[in-house]
Amino acid sequence: MSVKTLRKIPLERFVDLKVDYAFKQFFGTEQNKNITVAFLNAILDRTGRNAVNEISFMRQEFGNEHVDDKQSRLDILVKTQEDLFINVEIQLTNEYDMMKRTLYYWSRIYTSQLRKGMGYHKLRPTITVNICNFSLFEQTEDYHSIFQLYDNQGKFKMDDVLEIHFIDMNKFIKQWYAKQLNSWENVLAKWLMLLGMVDVRKEKVYEEIYLELEALAMKDEELFNAFNVWQDLSQSPEDYYAYQSRLKYILDEAAKLEDTKHIAEQEGLLKGLERGIEQGLKQGIEKGIEKGIEQGIEQGIEQGIEQGIEQGIKHGEKKMQTEIALKLLKRNTDIETIAELTELTVTEIEQLKGLHD
Structure with a gap:
């Protein structure tokens, strides 16, 4: 038996x-x-x-x-x-x-x-x-x-x-x-x-x-x-190879989906920042006008608020765009796509890529 x-x-x-x-x-x-x-x-x-x-x-x-x-x-x-x-x-x-x-x-x-x-x-x-x-x-x-x-x-x-x-x-x-x-x-x-x-x-x-x-x-x-x-x-060598190929595709697609979610979240943060700055600008101007009237220096306050906020906006947006570009470069996303998503120039992105290679 x-x-x-x-x-x-x-x-x-x-x-x-x-x-x-x-x-x-x-x-x-x-x-x-x-x-x-x-x-x-x-x-x-x-x-x-x-x-x-x-x-x-x-x-x-x-x-x-x-x-x-x-x-x-x-x-x-x-x-x-x-x-x-x-x-x-x-x-x-x-x-x-x-x-x-x-x-x-x-x-x-x-x-x-x-x-x-x-x-x-x-x-x-x-x-x-x-x-x-x-x-x-x-x-x-x-x-x-x-x-x-x-x-x-x-x-x-x-x-x-x-x-x-x-x-x-x-x-x-x-x-x-x-x-x-x-x-x-x-x-x-x-x-x-x-x-x-x-x-x-x-x-x-x-x-x-x-x-x-x-x-x-x-x-x-x-x-x-x-x-x-x-x-x-x-x-089976043939089945194992096909299995590994299919697995790689599934995991790559899952990673792309996560990247898309992350980029969408970053874009949401940027929009939130823009709305916050817009609201802050409005409130700052209102307070600046009120204080300027009281102190007699309305024009100077207006110029100071506008210049400070403008510089803050540019610095904050640039920093956020650079961080997103670096993460996409690590994922081997092509430079043209990164430029479209971040609004950075191709030259700026190539410089970032050179610094982090």
């Missing part, structure tokens, strides 16, 4: 399954269909007669039906034996549009079923699952939130056509470490441990989760097979 053993690779070699390329290779391919079915049943809490038994992978592009349509590419889209559509999306970073984007994806999948002459009664329920490496809902500590169409007062369901799941990986990891989850009985927890063991954004691998996964895999055939598929994916 053969003894089941789990192959081992260095922990740092495992790919982060929350990176969409790795996620699709793991859950979105025909050869791993059994893994996908088990994962979906765990999320939807379906067992016995209600379980998902068979799925078909569907095309992932939506849009371009009209000239101005937005093109959307889904992570995973399947149709079950009951003709239910299930879309699973993985999000490593928060792009601040999750709610609207989720509803948009749901609506496109739901309406894509409708054909000319087809009755509305034939439209089948559509389920969307969002697995997020960030928190969206401050109102709850639960890591798994489910939304459907309910009456506000009686709480009865209008229809089952809409079902949206959000899984918060940060809250899951927190609860796992707080020993609030029994992964030996909680089926979904086993799969989320696979997704949560590696956190590439934090440059962290949770060894404690690995050890429990290893023990679970020796008792769970589905998890055992999934673990070996994960190791194969992590060891």
